[in-house]
Amino acid sequence: MEGVEDKLFLCALCPNMCRFSCPVEEVAGTETSSPQGKALTSLLLLRGELPWTEENARPPYLCLDCQACKLFCPFDFDLPSLFHPVRVKAASKIHPPEVHSRLLRMREKGNPFGEPREKRVVGKGEVAYLPGCTAEMKEREVLLSTLRLLEGAGVGAVLLEGYCCGLPSFRAGDEKRAEELRGEVEGVLRSLGVGILLLSCPGCLEFLSGLEGIEVFHTSTFFLKLVEEGKMGLPRLSGRVTYHDPCSLGRKRGIFDPPRKLLKELGLEVVEPLKTRERAVCCGGGNPLEEARGVSRKRAKELAETAELTVTTCPTCKWALGREGLRVLDLSQVLEGRLG
Amino acid sequence: MGRRGIRFLWEEGGRGRMGRLRPALPEAFLREARDLVGERDLRTEEAELFSHAKDAWLLGGVWFSRGKEPILPGAVAYPESTEEVSGLVRLCCRYKIPLVPYGGGTGVVGGALPPAGALVVDLKKMNRLLEVDGENLLARVQAGMNGWRYEEELNRRGYTGGHIPQSLPSSTVGGWIAHRAAGQFSTKYGKIEDLVAGLEAVMPDGTVVRSRAVPRSATGPRLEQLLLGSEGMLGIITEATLRIFPFPERRLPLSFTFPSLEGALEAARRILRRGFRPAVLRIYDGEEVGLHFRGVVEEGRVLSLFLLEGDGKQVEVEGEVVEGECRSAGGSPSGEKPVEHWLRTRFDVHLAQEVIRGGGVVDTVEVAILWSRAAELYRKVRGELEGLEGMVHVSGHFSHFYPEGVCLYLTFAGFPSDPEAFYWGAWEKVMKATLELGGTISHHHGVGLVRARWMEEELGGFLSVLRKIKGALDPQNLMNPGKAGWGDGRGGR
Ligand SMILES: Cc1cc2nc3c(=O)[nH]c(=O)nc-3n(C[C@H](O)[C@H](O)[C@H](O)COP(=O)(O)OP(=O)(O)OC[C@H]3O[C@@H](n4cnc5c(N)ncnc54)[C@H](O)[C@@H]3O)c2cc1C
Ligand code: SF4
Ligand code: SF4
Numbered sequence: 040m041e042g043v044e045d046k047l048f049l050c051a052l053c054p055n056m057c058r059f060s061c062p063v064e065e066v067a068g069t070e071t072s073s074p075q076g077k078a079l080t081s082l083l084l085l086r087g088e089l090p091w092t093e094e095n096a097r098p099p100y101l102c103l104d105c106q107a108c109k110l111f112c113p114f115d116f117d118l119p120s121l122f123h124p125v126r127v128k129a130a131s132k133i134h135p136p137e138v139h140s141r142l143l144r145m146r147e148k149g150n151p152f153g154e155p156r157e158k159r160v161v162g163k164g165e166v167a168y169l170p171g172c173t174a175e176m177k178e179r180e181v182l183l184s185t186l187r188l189l190e191g192a193g194v195g196a197v198l199l200e201g202y203c204c205g206l207p208s209f210r211a212g213d214e215k216r217a218e219e220l221r222g223e224v225e226g227v228l229r230s231l232g233v234g235i236l237l238l239s240c241p242g243c244l245e246f247l248s249g250l251e252g253i254e255v256f257h258t259s260t261f262f263l264k265l266v267e268e269g270k271m272g273l274p275r276l277s278g279r280v281t282y283h284d285p286c287s288l289g290r291k292r293g294i295f296d297p298p299r300k301l302l303k304e305l306g307l308e309v310v311e312p313l314k315t316r317e318r319a320v321c322c323g324g325g326n327p328l329e330e331a332r333g334v335s336r337k338r339a340k341e342l343a344e345t346a347e348l349t350v351t352t353c354p355t356c357k358w359a360l361g362r363e364g365l366r367v368l369d370l371s372q373v374l375e376g377r378l379g
Numbered sequence: 380m381g382r383r384g385i386r387f388l389w390e391e392g393g394r395g396r397m398g399r400l401r402p403a404l405p406e407a408f409l410r411e412a413r414d415l416v417g418e419r420d421l422r423t424e425e426a427e428l429f430s431h432a433k434d435a436w437l438l439g440g441v442w443f444s445r446g447k448e449p450i451l452p453g454a455v456a457y458p459e460s461t462e463e464v465s466g467l468v469r470l471c472c473r474y475k476i477p478l479v480p481y482g483g484g485t486g487v488v489g490g491a492l493p494p495a496g497a498l499v500v501d502l503k504k505m506n507r508l509l510e511v512d513g514e515n516l517l518a519r520v521q522a523g524m525n526g527w528r529y530e531e532e533l534n535r536r537g538y539t540g541g542h543i544p545q546s547l548p549s550s551t552v553g554g555w556i557a558h559r560a561a562g563q564f565s566t567k568y569g570k571i572e573d574l575v576a577g578l579e580a581v582m583p584d585g586t587v588v589r590s591r592a593v594p595r596s597a598t599g600p601r602l603e604q605l606l607l608g609s610e611g612m613l614g615i616i617t618e619a620t621l622r623i624f625p626f627p628e629r630r631l632p633l634s635f636t637f638p639s640l641e642g643a644l645e646a647a648r649r650i651l652r653r654g655f656r657p658a659v660l661r662i663y664d665g666e667e668v669g670l671h672f673r674g675v676v677e678e679g680r681v682l683s684l685f686l687l688e689g690d691g692k693q694v695e696v697e698g699e700v701v702e703g704e705c706r707s708a709g710g711s712p713s714g715e716k717p718v719e720h721w722l723r724t725r726f727d728v729h730l731a732q733e734v735i736r737g738g739g740v741v742d743t744v745e746v747a748i749l750w751s752r753a754a755e756l757y758r759k760v761r762g763e764l765e766g767l768e769g770m771v772h773v774s775g776h777f778s779h780f781y782p783e784g785v786c787l788y789l790t791f792a793g794f795p796s797d798p799e800a801f802y803w804g805a806w807e808k809v810m811k812a813t814l815e816l817g818g819t820i821s822h823h824h825g826v827g828l829v830r831a832r833w834m835e836e837e838l839g840g841f842l843s844v845l846r847k848i849k850g851a852l853d854p855q856n857l858m859n860p861g862k863a864g865w866g867d868g869r870g871g872r
Contacts, residue, residue, distance in 0.1 A: 070501060
């Protein structure tokens, strides 16, 4: 905690030199939604210098974990990880109402949507495919396209349904529940004895990487590999699309080019939105706070102004941006030849 | 500092007793304010209050690191329109509640620090670029717009605002105007006062005034200029029409090193005198070269850094003139690297925080002076600052240039036994020396709380004129009271 407090202290003294890059600050417009404002509030909460109230505990959650600010920080701070200890405290004390329902849903139903679901392991093969909560429950087309693409390429895959990587719990500050959920995924992978884990969701990728003995892939890089190895054929398409970089795939892992390469190989023209690649704006979909919805709206507008169709590589981005009326598809759908 | 009965700033406080310093506002006032701006835009939670109880004044940072607690405002309002701002001002007049406009909170002179129980009016939700008029080279923008976003929006459309302060990532248009700010490219494009073509503001009685953007005018004193440098004491700026420029066709980086400061200054003086205006011109002393250009520029030399920009032909000629004048004043060319290094690192702000975390005291002071006394002022203040107990670092650069003179920007840091005495002692040295040599005590940071005590010497007879204006416009003394040595409106009563 010392290290965290020390960093938060330096950040609290900073004149907010990354303020302009924070999408939450841009839509919320408040001082406590700015990076420095969140750090100052977090520090004071950790030190016990601010009363723990629902409102005071809001700023540490007013962060999308998108790391857009990191690019501009002279200290190279990773703010989400500095807010995390405050969220851990808040999770067991007091927190914003939206976080409260997320915590409950995750505890009771094991997914952020709070809907009931069963755990199922379907099929056989050397690859385990985990679609993740959003692809499974809200964007099922992504899951179905992925399965068909795998089948078409002759890749034997086991589908893991009803499993959550645990990231939504972790981000809400519930480390225990996050560990349980991640443990369940690891358990089923071990029992199946597979060596490859395939993911549709970059959030799962962020949270499940580092499992010993298991190679973890996101669909974008996996499918590119199959195409390059000649195992997967591509349909011919034409038209203009724009591409939205999910934070957990692009900025956080540097995977910018594989999806673009596939889109170009399909014959599509890719036009870049104003804020793209390292500077791409978060979709806001992973955060339950009302302010995050404003970020989704703004990003959807920017993308809509760029091209008639947006392609992305994250079911949560697709869901969050689609909810704002954007025409958006997942790369897996486009790889099947769909453009609408 | 609690002079004249207004309580500001930080007090010794037991940790965790934040509420103790939180004066409550009348319920009826809060209700009316809420009705005006909406529930969501009237905030009273401690996190918001604390976030507005500070700005970027480094002495505040020193106090914070030493466990002092800030005096909190009573509430924070986030108006979304000029009408809402006007309504809030009228409301404060009725209830006699002091109010403080707040932009990015990057001011370094304590100007945005609220008196106890004030209403902070944060402009950041008024953040839109309303119009870009390419034909007339004007942009209409709301006062709470973030500087970086403003410049980025202009660049997208093929223009630049020409105003790039180091605080661009975080400061706002209204804050620039309220402090008469200067950007890093000011030698070519001017300070913010040169860029304002028109304004809209809410006066201390709540009336809204607007001035049209016109090239120049001779219809009496241009009273909107009262708001330039008004530091929130004469009204709230809600909108500005700013001059803009076509995005430069060409950029030329150049640098030269000199054996002495005098040579570098002489070259700059001759360049300006011949009518040339390098967009960026910065002259660093040996200490700053050691601090900011280690491994890039030879140690012990004085560095002159240029970035020329604009029309291609003009830049070419300017390049020849710069080169010729620098060589003839004893400079040796040192290439593009120092300029590239500067461009890459110019927003890296971390040293001050580290000094404070380490228990030190640090600040920067900028003043402006005629060419004839520039080097003398630099030598005098350096010598005096270095003599202070606990001083470990004194350095300076010159960064905004005019045919008649320059801005000198000093940095000092120390680990003294008495931080407060050290801090004010250092300021006293710089202010006194500047006044003695006929300079002005601030080039672009403004007055706030830091420079208030030297304003009588700075302004002479104009101080009482200013106080009378304040008293006439704000007879209840509610607009950011107690600041700048004239923010108390004493002349009015
Ligand atoms: C790292 C750093 C670098 C800096 N670099 C520069 C630089 O290069 N050049 C420069 O000139 N300054 C610089 N500054 C100082 C500061 O950024 C400027 O003074 C800036 O103009 C303040 O803008 P702000 O929006 O942050 O204002 P704030 O700090 O919020 O407010 C400053 C003052 O203006 C008043 N005010 C704010 N908005 C309004 C409004 N709409 N109407 C009326 N009054 C208002 C406030 O009451 C206060 O008195 C720097 C500061 C930092 C911390
Ligand atoms: S990680 Fe993203 S949302 Fe969080 S403070 Fe940084 S820019 Fe803002
Ligand atoms: S994250 Fe870095 S740049 Fe942003 S406010 Fe904190 S210290 Fe400053």
